[in-house]
Amino acid sequence: MLQLNSVHHIAIICSDYERSKHFYTEILGLKIIREVFRAERDSYKLDLELNGQYIIELFSFPNPPARPSRPEALGLRHLAFAVSDVATAKTALETAGIDAEPIRIDAHTGRRFTFFSDPDGLPLEFYEED
Numbered sequence: 001m002l003q004l005n006s007v008h009h010i011a012i013i014c015s016d017y018e019r020s021k022h023f024y025t026e027i028l029g030l031k032i033i034r035e036v037f038r039a040e041r042d043s044y045k046l047d048l049e050l051n052g053q054y055i056i057e058l059f060s061f062p063n064p065p066a067r068p069s070r071p072e073a074l075g076l077r078h079l080a081f082a083v084s085d086v087a088t089a090k091t092a093l094e095t096a097g098i099d100a101e102p103i104r105i106d107a108h109t110g111r112r113f114t115f116f117s118d119p120d121g122l123p124l125e126f127y128e129e130d
Contacts, residue, residue, distance in 0.1 A: 077123065080113075086127070
């Protein structure tokens with residue numbers, strides 16, 4: 001049987017590199033590991049970490065095609081970030097001008113969570129942990 005160690009990273013393609021870079025670094029607080037401009041592709045690649053763990057590759061490409069996104073569409077549904085207090089995280093988003101859904105309770109775990117979107121409409125979640 002195949003033995004996976006962990007999730008290595010998540011790759012995201014954005015439509016406006018500077019806007020998404022600001023969102024993921026200044027609003028969500030991810031730290032930049034490295035930023036590379038690939039001239040042959042007219043593309044940026046930004047490697048981001050959270051608490052010392054490499055988690056996101058943020059890419060830009062000229063004129064990327066839109067991806068249909070509906071709550072129950074086939075494929076990746078959303079990306080969730082663990083937080084200590086969902087209400088505090090939601091307030092921080094709203095202070096930065098980012099709308100978040102009302103806080104809900106997970107019926108199976110009793111944990112609080114909320115959904116919001118990145119600048120390209122990618123669904124993101126804050127999920128409360130101890």
